[in-house]
Amino acid sequence: GESVGLHLPTLSVQEGDNSIINCAYSNSASDYFIWYKQESGKGPQFIIDIRSNMDKRQGQRVTVLLNKTVKHLSLQIAATQPGDSAVYFCAENSGGSNYKLTFGKGTLLTVNP
Amino acid sequence: AAGVIQSPRHLIKEKRETATLKCYPIPRHDTVYWYQQGPGQDPQFLISFYEKMQSDKGSIPDRFSAQQFSDYHSELNMSSLELGDSALYFCASSSDAGGNTQYFGPGTRLTVL
Numbered sequence A: 001g002e003s004v005g006l007h008l009p010t011l012s013v014q015e016g017d018n019s020i021i022n023c024a025y026s027n028s029a030s031d032y033f034i035w036y037k038q039e040s041g042k043g044p045q046f047i048i049d050i051r052s053n054m055d056k057r058q059g060q061r062v063t064v065l066l067n068k069t070v071k072h073l074s075l076q077i078a079a080t081q082p083g084d085s086a087v088y089f090c091a092e093n094s095g096g097s098n099y100k101l102t103f104g105k106g107t108l109l110t111v112n113p
Numbered sequence B: 001a002a003g004v005i006q007s008p009r010h011l012i013k014e015k016r017e018t019a020t021l022k023c024y025p026i027p028r029h030d031t032v033y034w035y036q037q038g039p040g041q042d043p044q045f046l047i048s049f050y051e052k053m054q055s056d057k058g059s060i061p062d063r064f065s066a067q068q069f070s071d072y073h074s075e076l077n078m079s080s081l082e083l084g085d086s087a088l089y090f091c092a093s094s095s096d097a098g099g100n101t102q103y104f105g106p107g108t109r110l111t112v113l
Helices: none
Strands: A010-014 A019-025 A032-038 A045-051 A056-058 A062-067 A072-077 A086-092 A107-112 B005-007 B010-013 B019-024 B031-037 B044-050 B053-057 B064-068 B074-078 B087-094 B108-112
Touching (some): A010 A019, A019 A107, A032 A072, A045 A056, A045 A072
Parallel strands (some): A010 A107
Antiparallel strands (some): A062 A072, A086 A107, B005 B019, B031 B087, B064 B074
């Protein structure tokens, strides 16, 4: 079936650098996308979301970019800190459903001091 | 701010036993979702409820059932447990007013021996 996938399973950056985590989705009917951060043994934590009528959305130190033409989503983290180390998942609303999310495979971000 | 509450946080069961997981959504959230996450895997959608009615269903085994009660809390009942049911089980909640953004609880770690 259609699913959301990530290009890179791991990403290692130096503290203070900018991080970019990428995600490809295949369900063109999905119109809502979310990035979650998950630390070991904890629940996914909402970071930022974007709807399909937008190309870019900014939060505190984070920016999400959506390219509907190539079905690509990215999360940019500015000035990455050790506390940002976690697994990052993108998720889509499963073809427009209001009642389920399809998650990608996750990218492990490691921030080196 | 109040978050999603799940209980118990840890549960150990024997094969063929039953288990009940509970979820208390964020106040004024009317929709709850259940996800299963195996080791190193992304969360997989099981089932969701909106206003006490099942709203969507994913890859939930027939041995599992769930419901949402009048106070909006939800329970996931799991019978004839198998070794492969060992996983983290997350509950999330959302409200229409919040744009359906799902907020996750801390999870219940189920271990089947």
